[in-house]
Amino acid sequence: MSDQAHRTASDRETERGNDFDRARDQAQRMQIHSESGVLFEQAMAQTRMAICLADPNQEDQPIVFVNRAFRELTGYEEDEIVGRNCRFLQGPGTDPAQVRKLREAIASEDVVVVELLNYRKDGSTFWNALHLGPIYNEDGSVRYLFGSQWDVTDVHAARADEKHARMMEREISHRMKNMFAVISSIVTMTGKLDGAEGLAEKINARIRSLGRAHEAMLEVSFTEGPTDPRKLFEDLLTPYAPQGRDSLTLTGGKVPLDSNVVSVLALTLHELAINAVKHGAFAAQEGHVSLEWQVIDGSDGDGRLRLLWTETGGADPGPGPERHGVGMTIIGRMLAMGEGEIRYDWRAEGLHVDIQFPTSI
Amino acid sequence: MNMMDRSTDAGRASLSGKTILVVEDEVLIAMDINESLEEAGARVVYGRNLRQGLDRVEQPIDVALLDVSLGHSETCLPIVERLRARGVPFVLHSGDVQRLGETITNIGAPVLEKPCDLAVIRRALVAALATG
Numbered sequence A: 001m002s003d004q005a006h007r008t009a010s011d012r013e014t015e016r017g018n019d020f021d022r023a024r025d026q027a028q029r030m031q032i033h034s035e036s037g038v039l040f041e042q043a044m045a046q047t048r049m050a051i052c053l054a055d056p057n058q059e060d061q062p063i064v065f066v067n068r069a070f071r072e073l074t075g076y077e078e079d080e081i082v083g084r085n086c087r088f089l090q091g092p093g094t095d096p097a098q099v100r101k102l103r104e105a106i107a108s109e110d111v112v113v114v115e116l117l118n119y120r121k122d123g124s125t126f127w128n129a130l131h132l133g134p135i136y137n138e139d140g141s142v143r144y145l146f147g148s149q150w151d152v153t154d155v156h157a158a159r160a161d162e163k164h165a166r167m168m169e170r171e172i173s174h175r176m177k178n179m180f181a182v183i184s185s186i187v188t189m190t191g192k193l194d195g196a197e198g199l200a201e202k203i204n205a206r207i208r209s210l211g212r213a214h215e216a217m218l219e220v221s222f223t224e225g226p227t228d229p230r231k232l233f234e235d236l237l238t239p240y241a242p243q244g245r246d247s248l249t250l251t252g253g254k255v256p257l258d259s260n261v262v263s264v265l266a267l268t269l270h271e272l273a274i275n276a277v278k279h280g281a282f283a284a285q286e287g288h289v290s291l292e293w294q295v296i297d298g299s300d301g302d303g304r305l306r307l308l309w310t311e312t313g314g315a316d317p318g319p320g321p322e323r324h325g326v327g328m329t330i331i332g333r334m335l336a337m338g339e340g341e342i343r344y345d346w347r348a349e350g351l352h353v354d355i356q357f358p359t360s361i
Numbered sequence B: 001m002n003m004m005d006r007s008t009d010a011g012r013a014s015l016s017g018k019t020i021l022v023v024e025d026e027v028l029i030a031m032d033i034n035e036s037l038e039e040a041g042a043r044v045v046y047g048r049n050l051r052q053g054l055d056r057v058e059q060p061i062d063v064a065l066l067d068v069s070l071g072h073s074e075t076c077l078p079i080v081e082r083l084r085a086r087g088v089p090f091v092l093h094s095g096d097v098q099r100l101g102e103t104i105t106n107i108g109a110p111v112l113e114k115p116c117d118l119a120v121i122r123r124a125l126v127a128a129l130a131t132g
Helices: A009-029 A034-046 A068-074 A096-107 A153-193 A197-216 A230-240 A261-279 A326-337 B002-008 B027-039 B050-056 B077-086 B101-107 B118-131
Strands: A050-054 A063-066 A112-119 A125-136 A142-151 A248-251 A288-297 A303-312 A341-347 A350-358 B019-023 B043-047 B063-067 B090-094 B111-113
Touching: A050 A068, A068 A142, A096 A112, A096 A125, A125 A153, A153 A197, A197 A230, A197 A261, A230 A248, A230 A261, A230 A288, A261 A288, A261 A303, A261 A326, A261 A350, A261 B027, A326 A341, A326 B027, B019 B027, B019 B050, B027 B043, B027 B118, B043 B050, B050 B077, B063 B077, B063 B118, B077 B101, B090 B101, B090 B118, B111 B118
Parallel strands: A248 A288, B019 B043, B019 B063, B063 B090, B090 B111
Antiparallel strands: A050 A063, A050 A142, A112 A125, A125 A142, A288 A303, A303 A350, A341 A350
């Protein structure tokens, strides 16, 4: 590369001239004449796509033409390539199944695209997306096999990374579910043995909500900008809704969420849902909860997530409790810690709650 | 947890009257820790991210408890520098000890691995106060 950087413009000029000459020589050898011959020469010399032509009518189908990009890709000189069958690029790591596919396509005069692990002259490997197809004579007989190759090593690496990431994701999901299940069992067992089954169940319900929330957000990459919290809300609330998803109206778009906001969201919605089951909309078959969310600007310029929770169709909640229960105390303290706020409005048609907290805690 | 707190009394007397900086980005964990420290008679100065931690570190502080990773790929290192400059002792608290191995070792302070018992946190803060 550095070598190339030092070349003068006239060197490059000479080289390009040589390339054109070479392409012309080869074109003449292949009896391509006139205007199309000139076009062929120039196109082959300029394209960054590695191209080769092989003659299917000669013994062992030797390569009869390669362009500069092909030489650069493989590291071989022209005289080391022309006259040989394409398979000299293969090596021990090349998948025989792909080679077979290639051979069958040649035999049946099909166009085929395969990805092969190929080897350069220096022994290094590259993933070659090889497109191969027949070029016909006017009489319909095959004149050349046209091969274009593209180095897709980067794509391959990215795909392998992605596969690995998916595997890890599944593994983490599995372990997380197990962990939440184990915690749950311990709580249940301890509660039973200590005569506090009711308390254990309350704790477990919260743990389950946390588990569901983190599970729903597992596939979300928090670093990649705004995320859609709909699945999170659905997974959290559906188990408590008398008619499942039909008891819910979820309105809102993507919001920027930090991973540590998930627990806060999960517990907040859990407590509201539990309260609705006990005293509100989820206590009635026809009860309904509407959850709206949006991002608003906070006083310090940071985004704040605003949630509006509106219950309808349940019993009249009355003037509201004198003293907040455990659940509401937890939400209140938690939100205060994170500089959030919560306001309850005990309307006759149902509880209305307005919650705000920073999107990044 | 509460029953255990009462039975071990660890760090109660010695944290009384102290000002403790707690930097922790999981508010639920912070809630638990801060309450436990306040019950031990300490005054807690709380920061839930790096910015707030840096802001609050300039107040008079006796000892600090720092969560190492603070989200947005930020760590508590800038706070560590300020504490070091002022000679304030501190304890690290991390759920990411494996991934942050080198960062943590380089800081060279006592490390508590999450999840960590509240009594253990209080004892570690008392110990840090004694050495600082």
